[in-house]
Amino acid sequence: MLVRSGSAPLGYAFSTAAVSPIAAYSGKPVDMLVGLDAAGRIAGATILHHEEPILVIGVSDQHLQEFVAQFVGKHSADRIRVGARGREGYVGIDGISGATITTMVITSSITKAARRVVQSYGLPSTVSAESEAPTTVAVQTTIDGGYDDFPPWKQLWMERAFELGVVSVALVVLFAVLFFQDSLVKRTRLFHRVRTGYLLFTVFFIGFYCSAQLSVVNLLAFFHSLGGGFSWDTLLIEPVIFVLWAFVAVSILLWGRGVFCGWLCPFGAAQDLISKLATRLGVEGYQLPQPLHERLWAIKYLILIALVGLSLDSMANAARLAEVEPFKTTFVLYFMRQPQYVLWAVALLAVSAVNSKFYCKYLCPLGAGLSFITNFKIFDWLRRRSECGSPCQACASQCQIDAIKPTGEILDNECHYCLECQVTYWDDQRCPPLVDKRKRQEARQGKAANVIASDS
Numbered sequence: 508m509l510v511r512s513g514s515a516p517l518g519y520a521f522s523t524a525a526v527s528p529i530a531a532y533s534g535k536p537v538d539m540l541v542g543l544d545a546a547g548r549i550a551g552a553t554i555l556h557h558e559e560p561i562l563v564i565g566v567s568d569q570h571l572q573e574f575v576a577q578f579v580g581k582h583s584a585d586r587i588r589v590g591a592r593g594r595e596g597y598v599g600i601d602g603i604s605g606a607t608i609t610t611m612v613i614t615s616s617i618t619k620a621a622r623r624v625v626q627s628y629g630l631p632s633t634v635s636a637e638s639e640a641p642t643t644v645a646v647q648t649t650i651d652g653g654y655d656d657f658p659p660w661k662q663l664w665m666e667r668a669f670e671l672g673v674v675s676v677a678l679v680v681l682f683a684v685l686f687f688q689d690s691l692v693k694r695t696r697l698f699h700r701v702r703t704g705y706l707l708f709t710v711f712f713i714g715f716y717c718s719a720q721l722s723v724v725n726l727l728a729f730f731h732s733l734g735g736g737f738s739w740d741t742l743l744i745e746p747v748i749f750v751l752w753a754f755v756a757v758s759i760l761l762w763g764r765g766v767f768c769g770w771l772c773p774f775g776a777a778q779d780l781i782s783k784l785a786t787r788l789g790v791e792g793y794q795l796p797q798p799l800h801e802r803l804w805a806i807k808y809l810i811l812i813a814l815v816g817l818s819l820d821s822m823a824n825a826a827r828l829a830e831v832e833p834f835k836t837t838f839v840l841y842f843m844r845q846p847q848y849v850l851w852a853v854a855l856l857a858v859s860a861v862n863s864k865f866y867c868k869y870l871c872p873l874g875a876g877l878s879f880i881t882n883f884k885i886f887d888w889l890r891r892r893s894e895c896g897s898p899c900q901a902c903a904s905q906c907q908i909d910a911i912k913p914t915g916e917i918l919d920n921e922c923h924y925c926l927e928c929q930v931t932y933w934d935d936q937r938c939p940p941l942v943d944k945r946k947r948q949e950a951r952q953g954k955a956a957n958v959i960a961s962d963s
């Protein structure tokens with residue numbers, strides 16, 4: 508839209524969602540009103556509408572407005588980057604802690620839309636000496652049309668090369684564990700060392716170091732973006748999370764959601780470690796009676812349904828309910844937020860000391876969402892015997908998730924693929940049918956030895 512003062516043209520005003528819609532964290536674009544002056548410089552910018560779930564991490568609309576205000580005075584041709592202050596060839600602006608995707612997408616939306624408008628209306632597409640503002644750095648690398656279109660996700664992938672390398676190696680290791688699971692679980696000590704080491708890695712590296720805890724909000728945003736505004740740029744903007752989701756998508760189809768829940772989810776791993784430590788310290792575990800346990804499963808599915816319903820109306824409202832996930836409090840904000848959130852996260856971790864993975868079993872909407880997809884899994888590599896369930900209940904009583912039915916079947920939708928039942932399956936000191944077999948064999952060998960001894 509052309510803006511005039513009297514009959515004199517001043518510049519152009521446009522909505523970024525109309526000119527260059529880019530889906531943000533919510534799966535929907537952040538719409539901003541931006542004004543360009545006749546030199547192609549941003550003369551004003553304000554947010555019109557957004558559905559970003561930012562309030563839940565303590566970021567207000569005022570913070571977003573202040574972020575957007577940093578664009579005023581920059582040229583559409585500037586290489587504007589969050590956190591690139593002082594970097595040669597870039598115009599740096601300050602980001603907002605905890606809202607990386609939102610700020611990246613806002614930056615991309617404003618610059619792309621501004622460049623389109625500049626090209627459409629023939630405004631200057633490079634920073635001229637006269638129009639250069641004192642805070643900007645002149646553009647040195649340009650492409651056809653005078654613009655550098657280096658997408659922000661590429662920059663992030665380069666910056667996160669170390670995290671990506673470590674996580675990629677860890678995923679290869681996990682793949683090997685799964686592929687050779689039968690051989691590994693037969694070596695009980697080694698298996699338990701590998702598993703405990705992996706859980707520690709998941710909590711401290713994936714969780715606390717990378718803050719790469721997957722969330723149900725990712726799932727909701729993804730499905731909403733399919734309805735319009737899908738963009739690889741948005742998916743790729745969190746490299747470690749992208750790689751984890753890619754692995755989860757494949758591993759769910761091959762083995763079920765248990766691979767993520769049992770090995771790669773930082774909050775799940777933290778609960779698991781707490782439960783193991785409590786057992787070592789002699790804390791007695793308490794499992795709910797089976798009928799109540801099975802009824803309580805429904806809660807997580809109900810939470811998921813409520814989240815999907817709310818997200819159809821507003822992602823911001825859905826994100827408030829998604830606070831049932833203690834992930835952000837734990838791994839993004841490191842327990843530094845309002846007391847009610849901290850209490851919730853700590854209580855869920857603490858309860859795991861007496862009832863292993865209580866949150867996972869009954870409350871987690873992400874686990875519920877992933878378990879739907881588990882219905883399409885291809886492999887069934889968890890072994891069972893004809894005696895499982897009738898009469899034997901050995902594995903069922905050990906399963907931390909209570910994912911083995913009294914009839915002996917493993918419930919794939921609930922199983923966390925911890926492989927403990929497989930350790931028992933191969934252990935002739937713990938698996939009752941194998942114990943019987945071993946005893947019969949020992950008795951036969953004893954008899955044979957007696958016969959030989961009496962003959963001689």
Ligand code: SF4
Pocket residue numbers: 767768769772773774775776866867868871872873874875
């Ligand atoms: S159920 Fe939820 S918290 Fe538990 S391991 Fe799975 S995704 Fe993580």
Ligand code: SF4
Pocket residue numbers: 765889905906907908909910911917918921922923924925926927928929
């Ligand atoms: S013990 Fe077996 S059934 Fe239970 S969660 Fe672990 S792998 Fe799944």
